[in-house]
Amino acid sequence: MNISAELSFYPFTDDFKPPVRDVIKHLEQQPGVDVRPNRISTQVFGSFDDVTAAIDATMRWSFERYDSCVFVTKIMNGDRSPKD
Numbered sequence: 001m002n003i004s005a006e007l008s009f010y011p012f013t014d015d016f017k018p019p020v021r022d023v024i025k026h027l028e029q030q031p032g033v034d035v036r037p038n039r040i041s042t043q044v045f046g047s048f049d050d051v052t053a054a055i056d057a058t059m060r061w062s063f064e065r066y067d068s069c070v071f072v073t074k075i076m077n078g079d080r081s082p083k084d
Contacts, residue, residue: 032054
């Protein structure tokens, strides 16, 4: 089963851009997912197992790296990725 996820990351720091970029890079390194960042959030597409594993690994990594941060995630069934 394929799913589509939208992930927003909010680090509690004045200089928020570097942590956001780091989280996107980490997410892009996860296997089996199509990652599409935009100005508001990052969209992740792939199989249920790959997407949830990628989000889990990225959240764990960021919680260990940054003192305080919040993730907001929306997940829906089906591949809703834009077709290039």
